Amino acid sequence: MDLSRPAIARRRPSRATLARLALLAPPLAFFALFFAYPVATITGRGLREDGAWQFGRAAEVITDADTLGVLWFTVWQAAASTALTLALALPGAYAFARLDFPGKRLLHAVVTVPFVLPTVVTGAAFLALLGRGGLLEDLWGIRLDTSVWAILLAHAFFNYAVVVRVVGGLWAQLDPRQEEAARLLGAGPFAAWRRVTLPALQPAVAAAALLVFLFTFTSFGTIQILGGPRYATLEVEIYRQTAQLLDLPTAAVLSLLQLAAVTALLAAHALIVRRTEAAHRLTSAARTAHRPRGAAQWGALAAVLAVIALLLLLPLAVLIERSLSVPGGYGLGNYRALASTEGGTFLVAPWEAIGTSLRYAAVATVIAVAVGTLAAAALTRRAGRLVRGFDALLMLPLGTSAVTVGFGFLIALDEPPLDLRSWWLLVPLAQALVAVPFVVRTMLPVLRSIDDRLRQAAAVLGASPARTWREVDLPLARRGLLVAAGFAFAVSLGEFGATVFIARADAPSLPVAVARLLGRAGELNYGQAMALSTVLMLLCAVTLLVLERLRPLRSGELV
Template identity: 75%
Template structure:
């Protein structure tokens, strides 16, 4: 735990504490009374209520829409499955501003629904909720489906042989085994929607505002760091309580699971029910995920002769010091470095937390690892600039600052993906290997690693995807000469003119293609030629 603790202390706790202190400390005196004033203000209480309500609704809708797909990917074998898995994951890595813009093109003025039926949903919550489901669909599919694919189906079949109905066998056998993964997925969805920024800002208009949007507004528009610091603390405390309760619940539900080779659990659909479920999943993916992506591609091709794509190679000498197309190389380099950091930190933390003899303090760190997902990315970005500006950690001019910020968001995904599988490994296997003379390192290499290899690859894919799409903190620390794809898209969207908008759509399309190819390669690599993980 030494490396994970040091990493989070230096690159998370210190920057967040620095920005909060800057907002609540005036002339060397702490103004804690400001917290009461902010929390009791009617407008801000409405922000807190709406933030919580929409996050709960978004989480419930995401689970409802994505759990059938998790089953289909885990238990059914059908042509194009690996390509479809990559397609499902692509929306998650898109910058939130692009997701909001895509749904605005579908649901806003002049959008698809407006053209066909005269229906507009922008500036309403009914545009925000489907956009959140679009963005977080892959979390449930990858997290729950990854574990579901490794559950032994014979346990449920045994319950059916003993007289249980299909529904009761699933509720009594499969659901308890999936509970840790479902809880982890629901938590991640809740945190991402609780801290939603770009989607709410674009689709909600002036009517709706989450805590994250309000922190940005207070920081960048009103320049009220005191109010922004209070909102950051409220968000931080709320997320901390939720994570502590979640960690306690997950530990009580987790049991030793019987994991099998995932390649033998998936079969071709049998019966009308499975074919109907697969058809429903494909229809949901087509309408909810593919249609918004198709809108982005269509908008990027509006200029004749791929004009928007050709314009990416030109330097305008204003917003960027380099041509926007260089953002692609920058993003890939940053994402690879961030993935390596996230796997090192998250893998060590998951291995330590999975130990049966882990103490209460160590288990409590499980919840703390999730805090970067619930703390304002705006706060983290500003905190990096304020805290990491003096020797020996003056990193403001270093390229490593961006991967470090991206890795903060990737580590929780690594931990949450690997921890349920590590805890499910039978401890007697490790003990037997140790009795036979294996060193602790060899026990890990020969016993744990083969069982968690798939989870490790899935974690790497998540960390890479999150790094590519991270925007909130990166927008403050990416230098003009080395912008990332999300930062470049946001800056182009912020400038008037059809050319800038078209270039933003073109960069977004390139980001989608890069992520789809990377995820498809990951799906190919995680299965060897014998079909085994």
């Protein structure tokens, strides 16, 4: 019997596999061209000299005392920021998961606003609160800008929602009767929580901690504004070596060092996420939250509301107050000044940055949704190592040096056949790189929740994969697609690290405009920076609140 032909037939790729590869092709091409190629080019430019690799240079940079100091501060502040964020946000995760109180849904949206704010707005808000002429100095004569405390508080402000959503999602699904049984057996409230609830929450706490560590490890805009010359993370040092000292070899080594650290963090996060998903499957369905009972729960809720008011709302309120502050009182003078080119900071009026940013973000959203939705569709079903590796690749732009990507755009895309350096679309492309992971993380749960039998029925009736997607998946995933688009828009609106390199002087984005105004002395420049930051904050906040009206985001979809 000739078994060769059946054996060959069995090895032929199935129709589903071919469809998956077709879905993966555009995202792979996008990441290869606009992520891998620029990063590889700028790294190679820095580490190659006269056609030879200069690996000795890498050893010199890594062992240099200044590099070790920057690396130590990067790791130290990220660990401290993570610990502070967990301490402040875990009670909030409990309150949103287990307690019911008036205004809960609105407050849940409000605590997410800082996460989608641009880092330069976060820096500007804390500068208005803690810096020169800020609220703290006005009241008590204390300044905390250019201090590590300002950095840690700003990072906790930015990442509070990560812990609330990731940990709170699992906490809401834990069966409270297990903890109640421990109480009946004589355990106190804290002992029951420590021995029963905390072990069950460990996967979610670890996943949230890793995400917070990743975001603070790669912090750039916040450190630039609040850290001053004393403090620099790897990302800030890469920017300094690239833009100020033009030392590409050192910048390339630091970029590779950061990339290696981020890759390890993402691998650990992927492992923990799988454990968290298993924990979700093992828990009961979500329990109905209840009104606070007893003094302890009312006290916990009051403490959570106080933290939200002081950590999240106060900086934003002070930012708005400073934007309205003018000589002699309050008014709209700073906003009116945005329509003028007085001061010479920009070639155009700062107000034009608003329209420019909206156009950039809109185009970036279209690109990110197209690429991210195709990637999510390919990842919907469980697959082998190759597809899981692509899933990890999609997260790399969140941790890779945005400075390296932005400068790589300038170096790699400035000659034929990819002479795109003066093309306005470069900015939306850079913004889309950062937005794609959010689209994928939002769409994956939505697409995986669609009953596969619907797709099979469409296939039996003769529908092609494209028609099945158009007539089955798309109608069911429409709201999720709108949420993904909203997040992509908010993230693109606030992208700063790469945009600062490639935005033209006559078409600055809002974050770039804010950073340039804060970098120049003068009361007018400071007031304009506060006004633009307020506009940017309101745009992001309105976008997020609209999304919350569309559909309350489930825990884990944020990141």
